[in-house]
Amino acid sequence: MNALQPDNRIACHECDLLMQRPQIQGDQVVNCPRCGSRLISSHPNSAERSLALALAGLILLLPANLFPVLTLEVLGRQQEQTIFSSAMVLYRDGLALVALAVLLFAILVPLCKLLLLTYLSGALHLRRRWPLLPLAMRSYQHLDQWGMLEVYLIAVLVSVVKLVDIADVHPGLGLYSLGALIAVTALSSSQLDPDLFWHQIADLGDPVERVETGHE
Ligand SMILES: [Zn+2]
Structure with a gap:
């Protein structure tokens, strides 16, 4: 079993909340559900x-x-x-x-x-x-x-x-x-x-x- 799956989870850089990486496509912004800081801002x-x-x-x-x-x-x-x-x-x-x-x-x-x-x-x-x-x-x-x-x-x-x-x-x-x-x-x-x-x-x-x- 491969224990290292770096892309399935994402950690908030502000409050350290660990969560499942959301599937994003195109121009989207993902904010942390706990502290509200920006996690991903995907620009095309x-x-x-x-x-x-x-x-x-x-x-x-x-x-x-x-x-x-x-x-x-x-x-x-x-x-x-x-x-x-x-x-x-x-x-x-x-x-x-x-x-x-x-x-x-x-x-x-x-x-x-x-x-x-x-x-x-x-x-x-x-x-x-x-x-x-x-x-x-x-x-x-x-x-x-x-x-x-x-x-x-x-x-x-x-x-x-x-x-x-x-x-x-x-x-x-x-x-x-x-x-x-x-x-x-x-x-x-x-x-x-x-x-x-x-x-x-x-x-x-x-x-x-x-x-x-x-x-x-
Ligand atoms: Zn956070």
């Missing part, structure tokens, strides 16, 4: 939506990093700042840890998140059993909490307010791209239903997920 073409958003995010990541977020003009002297160059300024000012945090949470983590999401949704869209899908999904879920583009954007806006008295501050193309990138990543996070993705990954039968039990 979920993988395709995620793939489109991830690709849009990867494209936006380029101008957000290549073009200046802000241009400062003091006494006729112009200085353009990209995300990377602002981290370098922090590093040169002796704030190595803050510089590292900017590099990690404003560049590397969003990039990794978008690459993982492209890989996952691409595999699910093409229904291909690409390697390490469960690891990619786990990593994506861990990283989801660590992308801090919004914090960076707020820091930029605060600095604009503070600098506007002493310098001419011009928002650059990087700032608009950053805003669009934040909207796209927020949308991709809210659209993605982890339960549905896990279900589809298990359906593809990734070898890592196939724990063999009951074959004594």
Whole structure:
């Protein structure tokens, strides 16, 4: 007898209530009967939506990093700042840890998140059993909490307010791209239903997920 049937039951992530997995088709939402939190929100073409958003995010990541977020003009002297160059300024000012945090949470983590999401949704869209899908999904879920583009954007806006008295501050193309990138990543996070993705990954039968039990 196979003791491991991961898809027949579902646990509420808020109150831990264990219940039978409901059969869902199409555009449906399932809430926990005990605490009311959302368990499953099934959108048609979920993988395709995620793939489109991830690709849009990867494209936006380029101008957000290549073009200046802000241009400062003091006494006729112009200085353009990209995300990377602002981290370098922090590093040169002796704030190595803050510089590292900017590099990690404003560049590397969003990039990794978008690459993982492209890989996952691409595999699910093409229904291909690409390697390490469960690891990619786990990593994506861990990283989801660590992308801090919004914090960076707020820091930029605060600095604009503070600098506007002493310098001419011009928002650059990087700032608009950053805003669009934040909207796209927020949308991709809210659209993605982890339960549905896990279900589809298990359906593809990734070898890592196939724990063999009951074959004594
Ligand atoms: Zn619950």
